[in-house]
Amino acid sequence: MLEIKKLTCGYNQQFFLKDIDVNLPGEQIVGVIGPNGSGKTTLLRAISRVINPVSGSMFFEGRDINLISGKEVARKIAVVSQDMDIPSELQVEEFVGLGRIPHQSRFQFFQTKQDQEVVMQALEETGTVKFKDRVLGSLSGGERQLVVIAKALAQQPKLLLLDEPTVFLDISHQVEILDLIRRLHKTQKLSIIVVLHELNLASEYCDRLLLLNNGCLHRDGTPEHVLDYRIIEQVYKTAVVVKDSPVSGKPCVFVVPEEEMNRG
Amino acid sequence: MKTKVVHWAVWIVLLGLILLGISIIALVSGTTDISFSEIIRLFQYKDLSNPHYSIIFQIRLPRILLGFAVGSALSIAGVILQGMFRNPLVEPYTLGISGGAVLGVCLIVVFRLHKLLGVIALPIAGSLGAICVVLLVYFLSMRKGMIKIQGLLLSGVMISFICSSLVMLIMAVMRAEDVHGIIFWIMGSLEQSSWFLINSVTVVSLIGLGVAYCFCRDLNAFSLGEEGAKHLGVNTETTKKILFLLASILTGMSVSVAGVIGFVGLVIPHFMRIYVGSDHRILLVASSLAGAAFLIGCDTLARIIIAPQELPVGVITGIVGGIVFIYALICKKGVNKC
Structure with missing residues (x-):
């Protein structure tokens, strides 16, 4: 699905990502984790072609991604980004309808029946039909995130990139969003790359984790393989204890406060 | 979707009727009383011997047409710029585009090039001046390959100041008989004797609307921010350049023919939104119709308020537009607290 070869990119001659080599076949939910400033968002930006690589190449479905037109990329790859402007006066349905833009020609001024069906389907899948007529400004954080995902689904992508979709949400909404992502992955065969800050959520929901550190790919593998306490302590420079979750058996990371450290 | 189209159609018809109504009022009002039925007769029989014929066809009708063209061009430019930058304060004036156009036209007038090259030199000079300012503002506010909106507004305002100072400099060294004309023109007036200029502004503003309309999806995508637009496959750099160029030409044409008419590009898109x-x-369509109606209305007011003398229409649009804008802000706060 997506093959990244020796990717180096950054802003203003400063390199944020160095020599990233990853092959993502697509049948897994891939989580990208790492400390702040380790290049997680930059990786998503490079894949969605917001920034151009300095060197290296990326192949999407076997084709060099830089040779595909922006519009076609937008039909295949959708992004749920963290710092997107949300036009608060727009209605939910109109907003989700913007996701159809890559499928419409310059001279198509109205939505076709198919456009409307896809938008409706995206609303249904994300459970946002009930507030399709409300304006974005009146939604809660969790509802807004669902709507943003619905807009991405309206693009009918094959690959969905999510940049910290659970940030600022309470646990019920975190779980709701990630359950939705897993469900979409299963039912729609949608490939997922998701940046997550919360290591335990990443462990629970992702099949494979990419651990970035200082712009380099530090470790790549299953959660059991990546979430080793020695690796976490090395990369995050924080003492942790890793135990298996009593629910799923996946690794669970526990922080060790200073007081506890002094006691033990 | 269906209801939305109906909603839109209702608005277009409504604004069209308002435009028509205001145009009729503009036709019948003025220092000479000409009744509506008489105007209909003039349109039917083309009675050239009737003294009212020339008042209608050579004074009032051209003004209405020019008001339509300029009002619509300025509103479209405002919609385009506000859409690109997602900021309600951006318009041809705040970005210094009008200032550049004024400077361009002043230079032509002071060197008397319009006598040499013909009247077409004025709109071309205006558009070139506008384009120069846009390029300057664009490069001044480019940081790390991205445009920063604060930088854009600041450099726009500064360039606007520089341009108006240069215009004053030109006026200070100019022959007295030219100064009077330029001052009146700068204040904004729809009085224009050249049918050629009126027709060309009309054509340009209609083409401008058409071109802008082809970019309506891209402008909608820009509401998600530049990165959001890129994620939807919009080629943001090219689109921005084309739209900038379009806004400069629309503004440059309007300014060179009708002078500086402020607030139309700010107030009309804001209200229509x-x-x-x-x-x-x-x-785009609604703003174009509303801008035309607004400017024709203001011009009629400017003609009759201290008749037989005339006010510059820029003064009226400034005062009316500013007051209505503040009123709308207060009302909006009361209604939905945002």
């Missing part, structure tokens, strides 16, 4: 929504598919 409140009433018809921010979808550019309707916003």
Whole structure:
């Protein structure tokens, strides 16, 4: 699905990502984790072609991604980004309808029946039909995130990139969003790359984790393989204890406060 | 979707009727009383011997047409710029585009090039001046390959100041008989004797609307921010360049023919956004109609308020537009607290 070869990119001659080599076949939910400033968002930006690589190449479905037109990329790859402007006066349905833009020609001024069906389907899948007529400004954080995902689904992508979709949400909404992502992955065969800050959520929901550190790919593998306490302590420079979750058996990371450290 | 189209159609018809109504009022009002039925007769029989014929066809009708063209061009430019930058304060004036156009036209007038090259030199000079300012503002506010909106507004305002100072400099060294004309023109007036200029502004503003409409989806995508637009496959750099160019030509043409008419590009798109929504598919058309109606209305007011003398229409649009804008801000706060 997506093959990244020796990717180096950054802003203003400063390199944020160095020599990233990853092959993502697509049948897994891939989580990208790492400390702040380790290049997680930059990786998503490079894949969605917001920034151009300095060197290296990326192949999407076997084709060099830089040779595909922006519009076609937008039909295949959708992004749920963290710092997107949300036009608060727009209605939910109109907003989700913007996701159809890559499928419409310059001279198509109205939505076709198919456009409307896809938008409706995206609303249904994300459970946002009930507030399709409300304006974005009146939604809660969790509802807004669902709507943003619905807009991405309206693009009918094959690959969905999510940049910290659970940030600022309470646990019920975190779980709701990630359950939705897993469900979409299963039912729609949608490939997922998701940046997550919360290591335990990443462990629970992702099949494979990419651990970035200082712009380099530090470790790549299953959660059991990546979430080793020695690796976490090395990369995050924080003492942790890793135990298996009593629910799923996946690794669970526990922080060790200073007081506890002094006691033990 | 169906209801939305109906909603849009209702707005277009409504604004069209308002435009028609205001145009008729503009035709019948003035220092000479000409009744509506007489105007109909003039249109039917083309009675050249009737003294009212020339008042209608050589004074009032050209003004209405020019008001339509300039009002619509300025509103479209405002919609385009506000859509690109997602900022309600951006318009041809705040970005210094009008200032550049004024400077361009002043230079032509002071060197008397319009006598040499013909009257077409004025709109071309205006557009070139506008384009130069846009390029300057664009490069001044480019940081790390991205445009920063604060930088854009600041450099726009500064360039606007520089341009108006240069215009004053030109006026200070100019022959007295030219100064009077330029001052009146700068204050904004729809009085224009050249049918050629009136026709060309009309054509340009209609083409401008058409071109802008082809970019309505891109403008809608820009509401998600530049990165959001890129994620939807919009080629943001090229689109921005084309739209900048379009806004400069529209502004340059308007300024060179009708002078500086402020507030139309700021107030009209703002209001239309409140009433018809921010979808550019309707916003562009609605703003164009409303801008035309607004300017024709203001011009009629300017003609009759201290008749037989005339006020510069820029003064009226400034005062009316500013007051209505503040009123709308207060009302909006009361209604939905945003």
